[in-house]
Amino acid sequence: MNRPGRWGGDGKARSSTVVTMADVARFAGVSTMTVSNVINGRPRVGAATRERVLAAISELGYQVNLAARHLRAGRTGVVGLAVPELERPYFGQLAGRLADRFEAHDLRIVMERTGASREGELNAVAFSRLRMYDGLILSVVDIDPAELGQLRTDAPVVMIGERALPSRFDHVMMANVDGARQATAHLLATGARRVAMIGGDPGGSATMPALRAEGYLAAHTEAGVSVDPRLNVPSTFRLQDGYDAIRSLIDRGIGFDAVFALTDVVALGALRALADAGLRVPDDVQLVGFDDIDEAPYLIPSLSTVNPGHEEMADAITSLLIAQLSNGPTGEPQEVIVPAQLITRGTTKPLN
The missing domain is CATH 3.40.50.2300 (Response regulator)
Structure with a gap:
């Protein structure tokens, strides 16, 4: 049906006009309260009336003004x-x-x-x-x-x-502590004895690096495995940091057979550094990250990691x-x- 004034000859609202809830109500032949009930999903509207209101909303291009509502x-x-x-x-x-x-x-x-x-x-x-x-x-x-x-x-x-x-x-x-403990304990249970940690802060205040280092150390204590302090590589948490940490261990001649990276991003950098050094993962060096980011299952090999919930x-x-x-x-x-x-x-x- 054609509508005069603010509607064009095709019955739709002109582009320069803001369509109101009252406009929708008039177009659908219902009350403004009925339109409000439909928009807010209230159950007090019959199916046929609801369909008519929704059709009017679509026809007129009505948009809910969430800013005004809030x-x-x-x-x-x-x-x-x-x-x-x-x-x-x-x-x-x-x-x-x-x-x-x-x-x-x-x-x-x-x-x-x-x-x-x-x-x-x-x-x-x-x-x-x-x-x-x-x-x-x-x-x-x-x-x-x-x-x-x-x-x-x-x-x-x-x-x-x-x-x-x-x-x-x-x-x-x-x-953080338990997640890091689980990661390190798994590496030790699968035969690793020299687990490098990238980004930990043993003895630090209760920050993420300190808490995850606490879990790393707790797993070693539980397994009765001593920790070589040289295997802790201080780091921030960029891709490049993970890469540089592995290169640092290799260049200094510090042997390691597993890596616990404090974040998955660091683990990604470490994985590339291990590949560039010709070390096979997990055959030569095992690797665990922390965060279980969406990309973790799609790496080659896919990344073992801690899902923090x-x-x-x-x-x-x-x-x-x-x-x-x-x-x-x-x-x-x-x-x-x-x-x-x-x-x-x-x-x-x-x-x-």
Whole structure:
């Protein structure tokens, strides 16, 4: 049916016109409340009426104004995700998992980079309201626990990170020590006796490198195998660092028959260095990473690694933040430690 005025002769809204819910209601011959019920998935609409409203929405090109909806509710519809780096696959894949979950709540994820610095992390919390986030998910690397307790913000916040952080914020953690222990124990159980560790920080504070080094050392103690301190190669967590660590061991003549890389990205660099040195994986040198990034099964050979509980972590983060958004402060801050699981693939030998 043709419509005068704002509609063209084909019955569709002109491109310069914003179509409103009232327009859809008039076009479908129903009330505005009925259109709202259809858009929000409420059950109080008959099938035939629902189909007529959906057809009108399609015909007119109506789009729900989520921004206006959220602002009327005192929200922006945006959740901030502040992470150390945007380049690391782990954080990109975490963002994807969280985006899937928050979209079910009409919320969108916006990422920002802290640079793994104290200043960047503190600013992410302090300015979260100015950036119009309804809530913030912060990956903590460098903030001192005492500083967290002094932060003044009324925004819902969930911390993620590698270490225990006594504070007033909910916190979701990986089982770093146990994951590293599982990885190293598997290498020792399959016959390795000189396991190099790339990126560990034995004796350091409760950071990720220190916690994973703790698990590495615990596995050696349990197996009754001594550790050559020269097998720990300090490193950051780029591809090149994994490559350089292996070259350093070879160039210094330090023998090793297995490698525990603290992240999968480091493991990728190590795998290439081993190939360039003519060392076969896993026959000559076994290799285990940590993170179970999406690319791990597709390497040649496929990468054995520690899955830190990706889905469970995303579920916990979402649940905690949605609870704060819905109900306000939830009382005592919650700390959730997600179990880790070793995934054995082609870079390690099978157990006898």
